[in-house]
Structures are given as C-alpha cells and as structure tokens.
Amino acid sequence: MQPDREKDRGTAAAQARDGLREAILRGEYLPGERLVEAQLIERFAASRFNVRAALQDLAGEGLVQMERNRGAHVRKVSLEEAVEITEVRMVVEGLIAARAAERVGDEQAAELDEIGRLMRAAVAEGEYRAYSDLNQRLHALIRAISAHGTADRIVETLRGQLVRHQFMLSLLPGRPQTSLPQHERIIAAIRDRDPKAAENAMRDHIASVIEALRSIDYLGGPA
Amino acid sequence: MQPDREKDRGTAAAQARDGLREAILRGEYLPGERLVEAQLIERFAASRFNVRAALQDLAGEGLVQMERNRGAHVRKVSLEEAVEITEVRMVVEGLIAARAAERVGDEQAAELDEIGRLMRAAVAEGEYRAYSDLNQRLHALIRAISAHGTADRIVETLRGQLVRHQFMLSLLPGRPQTSLPQHERIIAAIRDRDPKAAENAMRDHIASVIEALRSIDYLGGPA
DNA sequence: GGCTACAAAATTGTCAACAATCCCGGCGGG
DNA sequence: CCCGCCGGGATTGTTGACAATTTTGTAGCC
Structure with missing residues (x-):
C-alpha cells in the first residue's frame, strides 16, 4: 500500500521524511500541533522543497493532516x-x-x-x-x-x-x-x-x- | 490511513490527482508504463507542480511507483x-x-x-x-x-x-x-x-x- | 557486425523568488 | 462595550528557471 521505504534511503528528502516521522512518533510534536515549514527547514537542515515532500508523504501515512493555506498539523486521532x-x-x-x-x-x-x-x-x-x-x-x-x-x-x-x-x-x-x-x-x-x-x-x-x-x-x- | 479525499476537492492539484487515478484505473496507462511529467501536464492541463504532487499522492496509494531520477511508472502488481x-x-x-x-x-x-x-x-x-x-x-x-x-x-x-x-x-x-x-x-x-x-x-x-x-x-x- | 566512448537530448531534481491567503492586531462606528 | 472593517506580518501556494541525471543516438574501433 505505502510506497517502499527503501526507495531512496539517504537522500535529503528521505532524511527529512524519516526524521520528521521519528520526531512525531517520539511525541516531540504533539497531536494537533502545527508544523510550520520554516521551523522544519531549520530543524532538519532541509530545503523547503524537501520539507514539503516529507509533509505530503506523512500525510499519506496518516500521521499529518494538511489543510490548504492553513498548513500541516500532527493528526489527532480520536x-x-x-x-x-x-x-x-x-x-x-x-x-x-x-x-x-x-x-x-x-x-x-x-x-x-x-x-x-x-x-x-x-x-x-x-x-x-x-x-x-x-x-x-x-x-x-x-x-x-x-x-x-x-x-x-x-x-x-x-x-x-x-x-x-x-x-x-x-x-x-x-x-x-x-x-x-x-x-x-x-x-x-x-x-x-x-x-x-x-x-x-x-x-x-x-x-x-x-x-x-x-x-x-x-x-x-x-x- | 490515507488522507481524507475531501480535503480539497476541486483544486487544480486534486483534479490532476483524481484524473490521473481514474485514467490508471480505466487502464489507459498499463502496468509498467512510464508516466512522463510533460505528457501529464498536457493531458490534465495542470502545472508541473501539481502533476508531481499527484504522482506522489498516487505513489502513497500504491498505484504508482517512483524511482529517483527515473520517473514514475504505473505499479505492476505480481x-x-x-x-x-x-x-x-x-x-x-x-x-x-x-x-x-x-x-x-x-x-x-x-x-x-x-x-x-x-x-x-x-x-x-x-x-x-x-x-x-x-x-x-x-x-x-x-x-x-x-x-x-x-x-x-x-x-x-x-x-x-x-x-x-x-x-x-x-x-x-x-x-x-x-x-x-x-x-x-x-x-x-x-x-x-x-x-x-x-x-x-x-x-x-x-x-x-x-x-x-x-x-x-x-x-x-x-x- | 558488435562493442565502447562520448555527446546530445530528454527527463527529472532542486531552488529561490514571487503571489495568494490567512491570522491577528488595531481602529472606528454603533 | 461590542462589532465589523481594514491593514501588516506571517505562512503557504505556485511558478519558472536552472542543475543533475539518465537515456538515446552516433561515431569510431576492434
């Protein structure tokens, strides 16, 4: 269902994605918390391009919720x-x-x-x-x-x-x-x-x- | 698991994604066939930005397989x-x-x-x-x-x-x-x-x- | 003929600037 | 005091250009 995780391990895009996933799973970002692109750029030393790709990936995994013009949040599951x-x-x-x-x-x-x-x-x-x-x-x-x-x-x-x-x-x-x-x-x-x-x-x-x-x-x- | 489909129905990005999904599901693109960004831009009258987003989404759904520097293909399931x-x-x-x-x-x-x-x-x-x-x-x-x-x-x-x-x-x-x-x-x-x-x-x-x-x-x- | 090396074309990856939108103040009117 | 109405700043959306990579085509050599 999800794309293979091994597809491009080690690239900047993959590092940003895996790093953000780990951070969310560790609870460093709480459910509902806003994920501001600029902050993620700093934290993961990635370009905005890669940060956005990571967010989209994690949205596909159900970890992140994206709303148009309103940014990405850690998904809150009831x-x-x-x-x-x-x-x-x-x-x-x-x-x-x-x-x-x-x-x-x-x-x-x-x-x-x-x-x-x-x-x-x-x-x-x-x-x-x-x-x-x-x-x-x-x-x-x-x-x-x-x-x-x-x-x-x-x-x-x-x-x-x-x-x-x-x-x-x-x-x-x-x-x-x-x-x-x-x-x-x-x-x-x-x-x-x-x-x-x-x-x-x-x-x-x-x-x-x-x-x-x-x-x-x-x-x-x-x- | 997958993001809500209703999130942005009607936007250019969503139209490209849904259009491409329909096309793949109809069999207009055969398994293994290459999905060239330029062609998709023409076909769906979308920008490259949106086409790439659509491809990434469909990769998350398992319909498309992406390889770095080698483009996107319709996923072949054995x-x-x-x-x-x-x-x-x-x-x-x-x-x-x-x-x-x-x-x-x-x-x-x-x-x-x-x-x-x-x-x-x-x-x-x-x-x-x-x-x-x-x-x-x-x-x-x-x-x-x-x-x-x-x-x-x-x-x-x-x-x-x-x-x-x-x-x-x-x-x-x-x-x-x-x-x-x-x-x-x-x-x-x-x-x-x-x-x-x-x-x-x-x-x-x-x-x-x-x-x-x-x-x-x-x-x-x-x- | 078949093979390798190399150059050109096609394609994708990345970026940085610009545009659009939203959010949060303050301001004036009721 | 409350409410609607603007800005201004912050944030995200989008575009086009450029860089990197792969693929294709071609010429030369064995």
Whole structure:
C-alpha cells in the first residue's frame, strides 16, 4: 500500500521524511500541533522543497493532516478512530499470525519461545518497560516470520497512527498481567504450527487491547 | 490511513490527482508504463507542480511507483502480490461485514435483498456485466452500512491496486455461478444481523476469489 | 557486425523568488 | 462595550528557471 521505504534511503528528502516521522512518533510534536515549514527547514537542515515532500508523504501515512493555506498539523486521532484502527489491526494481525504459523521454522520457533521466557521474567520482576519492548519485538518477529509484505506495511502504518494511545495504554495498571497469557497463547499456537489457533489467539489479544483502549476514555476523558 | 479525499476537492492539484487515478484505473496507462511529467501536464492541463504532487499522492496509494531520477511508472502488481492484497481484503472486508450485520437498518436490509434479487436475475439471464456492477454495488453498500471509515479507506486503496487483476477475474467462465450463492449467504447473514456468520460468509467468498486469482496464473501465465 | 566512448537530448531534481491567503492586531462606528 | 472593517506580518501556494541525471543516438574501433 505505502510506497517502499527503501526507495531512496539517504537522500535529503528521505532524511527529512524519516526524521520528521521519528520526531512525531517520539511525541516531540504533539497531536494537533502545527508544523510550520520554516521551523522544519531549520530543524532538519532541509530545503523547503524537501520539507514539503516529507509533509505530503506523512500525510499519506496518516500521521499529518494538511489543510490548504492553513498548513500541516500532527493528526489527532480520536478514541473512536483509535478503536477503528485497532479493529483493523486485529484482523490483519490475525492474518499475519495464521501465516506465521504456516511458515515458522525451527530456529524462529525457538526465538519465539525465548521471547516468551523473557516476558514471563519481566512481568515477574515488574520490569514493565522491558516487557513493553518485548511486546514490540514479539509482534515484529511474527510479522517477519509471516513474510506478508502487504499486511506488514498496513500494520506498520496503522501502528504509527496510534503511538500516543499506545503510550497511554502501557501505563494502565494490570495490563501486563492481562496480556502475558495472551502472548503465551499466541506463541504456543505459532510454535505448534496451528494457523487457526494462532489467528484466534491474536484476535483475542488485540480485542482485549481494544477494551483497554475504551477504558481509557473513562479514565482520561476527552482532552 | 490515507488522507481524507475531501480535503480539497476541486483544486487544480486534486483534479490532476483524481484524473490521473481514474485514467490508471480505466487502464489507459498499463502496468509498467512510464508516466512522463510533460505528457501529464498536457493531458490534465495542470502545472508541473501539481502533476508531481499527484504522482506522489498516487505513489502513497500504491498505484504508482517512483524511482529517483527515473520517473514514475504505473505499479505492476505480481500475481503473488495480488493474492496478498486480496488476503488482506478478505479479513478487512470480513470485519466490515460483521459490523454491517450489527448496524444494518430495516431499509438497508431491504436494499440488500433487492440487490440479491437483481443478482439472481442477472445470472439467470447471463447478463454478466450487470452482475459485475451489482457485485460492486453490494460490496459498497455493505461498507456504507458498516460505517467503518478506517477499514473502508484501506479496502478502497487495496481495490485500486487490483483493477487489472479484477478485470481478468470477471472474464473467468463460471465465476458468477460460483459467487452468486456466496453473495446470497452474505446478504442473508447481514439481514439476520448475525455478525459472526456475516464475517465467515464474506471471508469464504473472498477466499474463493483468491483461488480464482491463482487459477489465472495457469491460464494467462506470466506476461 | 558488435562493442565502447562520448555527446546530445530528454527527463527529472532542486531552488529561490514571487503571489495568494490567512491570522491577528488595531481602529472606528454603533 | 461590542462589532465589523481594514491593514501588516506571517505562512503557504505556485511558478519558472536552472542543475543533475539518465537515456538515446552516433561515431569510431576492434
């Protein structure tokens, strides 16, 4: 769906685009914040031409919203949109998990188990930051195993739009305890090369993420 | 995922983009064909600035591929990619169908049934072109009922990348006879407000499209 | 004939200046 | 005091020219 990211790595245009994306994903620009071309030119040492190209690219990824004559803003995704996005992620990652179960090799299965071990340890010792990293690593590994370029690009794009919400999610107390067994189920299903079980496990897991997302609404309320 | 299409309808930039997209989707530019900026400027009476913006947008939609210093081409999707794209469509349209079953209203249910009737008539009388139009109308109506903006945008984008393959598909003999009962099952499940059944019916339907897609490989072979 | 080297043409990449638009003050009238 | 009505500054939109790159055509050599 999105253009290949490898197309021109290293050029000024690509550097501006990747740098701006990283900055937004890091939260250095908050949702709704205005992205003034002149400032971006300074920050990324790029020409206006390249800055504009970067903005247009990121608008295509849904990270930036552009309004004619009114400039570019970091896109603000409402809770409702976040739920929609995660629903799509649920089914697409389900597809990915099923395919991973069909294609997983022995050494990859071992790596999955290793991540599972580390996850249990992290939760047992309350190292939630490490657990969060492992979570990303697990999902990334499953996507790599599935080797489904199309699904992978879509999930990656969707994930980008949710960074802010994902961040709030990780702060929810009790989340690791809830998601750990779900992750274990996913790992087991893929290791056992059971596509249907892997898809179900992944969908159940992300469905629970959606529930957690919705619960934030009551906690944080509208900003 | 993709930026809102309504953002600036009517401007020169939007006209160039939409015009070029239509032209590609109509098959006026064949996959792999080079898109020379100067030609597009003439054809769409747009400035180079707008033509380039249009190309970049369509690259974001996956319709166009751009290579540095080598210009833009209509993206060529291999059969393997077409299968991947359709697999993603399968799960996302499954989600849409499930949600449509949750939200369908009485008059919408009637419209679904009406489309079903027209489909049966079209197949009975061998009017395959009419059947193909009804097929699009059915999928579009289901997407409208589901009111899932995120999923809708993704499916629309994916569909665009497949026009060429979809076209070949409709020429496959026996397709309408295969897909008619599948469509009827989808309609019935949504009308009965059974989300799970609707999702399964939709997935089975598109799974059969994937099979048909694969069969083209043996018929048409690599170009 | 086939191959390489080189020049010319075509095409795309980039820039800097200019035009159009919007936003935010103040100003005057009611 | 509130409201509409101008500026002026800031910001984005667009253009045309020029630079860099690729592609094409040609001549010379083996």
